[in-house]
Amino acid sequence: MAEQMNTPEERRLEEDGRRQRNWKRWGPYLPERQWGTVREDYSADGTCWDYLPHDHARSRAYRWGEDGLLGITDRECRLCFAVALWNGRDPILKERLFGLTGPEGNHGEDVKECYFYLDATPTGSYLRALYKYPQREYPYAQLVEEGRRRGKRDAELELVDTGIFDDGRYFDVTVEYAKASPDDILIRVTVANRGPDAAPLHVLPSLWFRNTWSWGRTGEGYWPKPRLVRAGDGAIAAEHASLGRFRLAAEGGPGLLFTENETNVARLFGAPNGSPYVKDAFHEYVVHGRTDAVSADGPGTKAATHYILTLPAGGEATLHLRLTAETEAGGPPAGPEVDRVFADRMREADAFYARHIPATLGEGEQGVVRQAYASLLWSRKFFHYVVKDWLDGDPAQPPPPASRRSGRNADWRHLYNRDVLSLPDSWEYPWYAAWDLAFHMVPFARVDPTFAKEQLVLFTREWYMHPNGQLPAYEFAFSDVNPPVHAWSAWRLYKMTGPRGGRDRLFLERVFQKMCL
Secondary structure (H helix, E strand, O other): OHHHHOOHHHHHHHHHHOOOOOOOOEEEOOOOOOOOOHHHOOOOOOOHHHHOOHHHHOOOOOOOOOOOOOOEEEOOOOEEEEEEEEOOOOOOOEOOOOEEOOOOOEOEOEEOOOEEEEEEOOOOOEEEEEEEEEOOOOOHHHHHHHHHHOOOOOOOOOHHHHOOOHHHOEEEEEEEEEEEEOOEEEEEEEEEEOOOOOEEEEEEEEEEEOOOOOOOOOOOOOOOOOEEEEOOOOOEEEEEOOOEEEEEEEOOOOEEEEEOOOOOHHHHHOOOOOOOOOOOHHHHHHHHOOHHHOEOOOOEOEEEEEEEEEEOOOOEEEEEEEEEEOOOOOOOOOOHHHHHHHHHHHHHHHHHHHHHOOOOOOHHHHHHHHHHHHHHHHOEEEEEEEHHHHHHOOOOOOOOOHHHHHOOOOOOOOOEEEEEEEOOEOOOEOOOOHHHHHHHHHHHHHHOHHHHHHHHHHOOOOOOOOOOOOOOOOOOOOOOOOOOOHHHHHHHHHHHOOOOOOOOHHHHHHHHHHHOO
């Protein structure tokens, strides 16, 4: 009888927990900011904000992760999907969120964008988020200059303060994902012109592989160079040694662009590129009209479908795509069946939250709680950091400065992170913090107790926890002391996730044993 009461989303969670169906393989795990992080910093003095700034991000292949705009990836961040945009005025293609670095902001790092997590289920069976993209030129320089000019006692200059959204001159870009099966993902991008005049917009739904082949390493987490090519039916075909074969089909037969997810060495370092196709090729093609920067058929490791829209005042356009494993009998990217799956997943999300949000709350309060859960679920991100390899450098790259061997995190050579983790903030703090995570798991346990318990146990494993018993604090200094709330969180989860006499004693014992070290 209890089984009959479970919602479809709860049944998906059960199937995933029993490893019957891999519902959590794909999710909103694509980071929002990889540039400016400690793990991408190979400088002598640890100035991570300066080593790989936003201006380099479009041109430099990341070593330890990826980032994108309201995107998804698999739990190992092998194949990534996100949307890129260009309004015809910006100096760069909008592939990732912009913000001020720690030294630039008068109150530290600060994302300067308007975006919202609107909905999410724990398995990612339905995801929805909104990005507000200005039609005027984005004020990159103004935001940086004003952030540096203002003092700590001054208010921050936010994007809305610049007047860029005045008269409604912006696009609402809503990105939705619905799973027809664990490896069959329907994608719907809805663009609405909120302005008083017709306005152009380039939309580039993009598919790419995280670069794991340029570092000269083999073994776990490193694979041979994969490939993306144009399929005979106009789809993008993806082949990866570990992930297998996938296809991205796009409605309407848009143009296809291919390049490599490899560093533009010529732009950044003044040396010849190993390939004519590099990471920032779509920026060069769309913004600067360089047709030689891209390939029309592949092969490559980064690809995009290219839509060029002109929306009338108040007008709206919807783009449909479908990312499917080759072994799945995936249907077309658009049509009645696709609409039905989206409607089903939205209805199932409603049913799931009706069981997990108190009915005693008012409608507005329930909406706040649901969007808070969406933010928690969207903040699960792939985090990769192997301290030993980071300190020693890679065989195929220049050796890092010797000073690093006795610098930041040198006492944490055992630490091996390659997991989907709950982050404090997907842009401003795109790294885990042990005590933040412990607090996050309390509300997480109400909607996905298995994930919550797995996260707390993971931080006590020998490839996370220091041999002296300390939990890793955060990437800026793993040895920093954090409030000791891990044990408290485990005790709360133990009591929350089962009735008296039927609680998960094994989980509590596993955490308790490590807390005694």
